[in-house]
Amino acid sequence: MQSPAHAWSADLDLLVGAARLAGARALDFFRKGPDVWWKNEGRSPVSAADFAANDILKKELLSARPNYGWLSEETDDDAGRLDCETVFVIDPIDGTRAFIAGKDIWCVSAAVVHHGRPVAGVLFAPSLGEVFTAVADGPALKNGSPIAASEPDAARPTRMAAPEDMAEGIDRHMIGGVHRISHVPSLAYRLAMVADGRIDGTLVKRNAHDWDLAAADLILSRAGGGLVTLDGAPLSYNRPTVSHETLAAAGAARLSGLVDAARHLAGH
Numbered sequence: 001m002q003s004p005a006h007a008w009s010a011d012l013d014l015l016v017g018a019a020r021l022a023g024a025r026a027l028d029f030f031r032k033g034p035d036v037w038w039k040n041e042g043r044s045p046v047s048a049a050d051f052a053a054n055d056i057l058k059k060e061l062l063s064a065r066p067n068y069g070w071l072s073e074e075t076d077d078d079a080g081r082l083d084c085e086t087v088f089v090i091d092p093i094d095g096t097r098a099f100i101a102g103k104d105i106w107c108v109s110a111a112v113v114h115h116g117r118p119v120a121g122v123l124f125a126p127s128l129g130e131v132f133t134a135v136a137d138g139p140a141l142k143n144g145s146p147i148a149a150s151e152p153d154a155a156r157p158t159r160m161a162a163p164e165d166m167a168e169g170i171d172r173h174m175i176g177g178v179h180r181i182s183h184v185p186s187l188a189y190r191l192a193m194v195a196d197g198r199i200d201g202t203l204v205k206r207n208a209h210d211w212d213l214a215a216a217d218l219i220l221s222r223a224g225g226g227l228v229t230l231d232g233a234p235l236s237y238n239r240p241t242v243s244h245e246t247l248a249a250a251g252a253a254r255l256s257g258l259v260d261a262a263r264h265l266a267g268h
Contacts, residue, residue, distance in 0.1 A: 011065070011112045012120040012135045018060035019108040022053035023126035026093055030127065031102045045096050050074050053092035053108060061088050061110075068112070071238065073211045079240075086114045087238045091211035094123075095186030104128050109188040111214035116236040121215030123192050132192045132219050140195055140223035147196040149225035149251030158254070161190050162203040166265060170203070173261035191216035194249050195223035201250030201258045210242040225251045230263050232256065 029049035036047045054074040062070060069084030071077065073091045081087050088110065093099050095106030104127040111121040119136040132147075134140040140147050150159075157179040160167050164180065171178040181199055184190035187208060193199045195216070204213075204227075214237050217227045227249040228234055235244060250258045 008112065008114075008119045008135045009138070012122065012133060014061065014064050015110045015112065015120055015122045016124075016131065016133060018057050019110050019122045019124040019131075020126075021060060022056045022092055022110075023108045023124045025049070025056050026053045026099070026106075026108070027126050028052075030099065034100070036100055045100055046074065047093070047096060047100055049099065050093045050096055054090070057088075057090050057092055057108075057110060061090075069238065071210060071242065073209065077242075081238060082240060084238075086112060089113050089118070089210050089214040089237060091188065094188040094212060098185035103185060105184060105186050105189050107186055107189050107192075109211060109215045111218060113210075113214055113237045116238055117234070118214045118218035118237065121218040123188050123215055123219065125186075125189060132195065132216075134219040134222040136218070138222060140219045142192075142196050147223050149195055149220065149223050150197040150200050150254075151251060152253050158258075159198075159200045160202065161193070161199050163205060166203050166205075166262075169265035170258070170261045173264050174257065187212045188216040191220050191227065191249055194225055194251070195220040197251075201248065201254055203258075203262055204244075204247040204249065206245045207243050208247065209244070210237045213237075213244070213247075220249060225249065226255045228255065228259060230259060232259050 026049045034048040069081030069087035071089045091109040094109045099106040107123045107125040111118045123132040157177040158174050160178045161181050167180040248258045248262050
């Protein structure tokens with residue numbers, strides 16, 4: 001019988017293959033004016049590319065692991081997933097607004113969640129030619145090379161991705177201040193940027209969903225960082241409610257300071 005580590009590595013291979021197929025399909029629509037609909041009372045766009053990529057992921061993944069549950073942004077939720085120890089958590093295109101606008105920062109996000117925590121994950125950004133991967137107890141990789149979250153550096157401000165109002169509040173509580181980087185339209189990709197050290201930390205406004213976070217959470221944790229609540233707790237996935245409160249993400253050495261600053265900002 002395979003050890004769990006081997007099983008999760010096989011699942012990662014499966015995720016990567018499916019994500020590559022889905023990303024290639026999405027590229028067929030990219031910058032070609034795909035049909036777009038609006039959901040969540042007109043607040044969130046979804047394109048024909050999202051649905052096409054979702055169909056590929058669902059077919060490829062569930063045909064290989066029919067006993068796994070399924071949670072995807074573009075599939076009606078099925079409460080039966082709550083009875084599954086292991087679940088696929090999928091966002092076929094994270095950064096749909098950017099995709100529709102013809103911008104490159106969007107990705108396929110796919111994870112395997114076991115007992116509430118991600119154990120294999122991939123982010124595939126086909127327009128950028130980037131693949132981020134991680135498996136439980138393994139390294140975080142970008143295009144096959146190890147990545148690591150940044151270490152504190154007293155010689156420069158903390159490079160922070162956050163809404164302007166949140167960044168300004170954090171600035172008052174972080175030693176050396178904060179340099180706010182420009183908006184990153186894909187949340188999953190923004191967390192990957194923390195994982196590979198391009199930015200030092202980010203705050204995530206409340207109401208991000210499992211599918212935005214699960215794969216990137218694992219990649220960041222295997223890169224020496226963390227994604228936590230303002231109580232400092234790791235996230236739990238595949239619950240009845242799949243949205244989350246305000247979150248903080250950074251390398252391990254910065255994370256507690258960022259959480260403390262964010263708690264002040266939130267009035268905790």
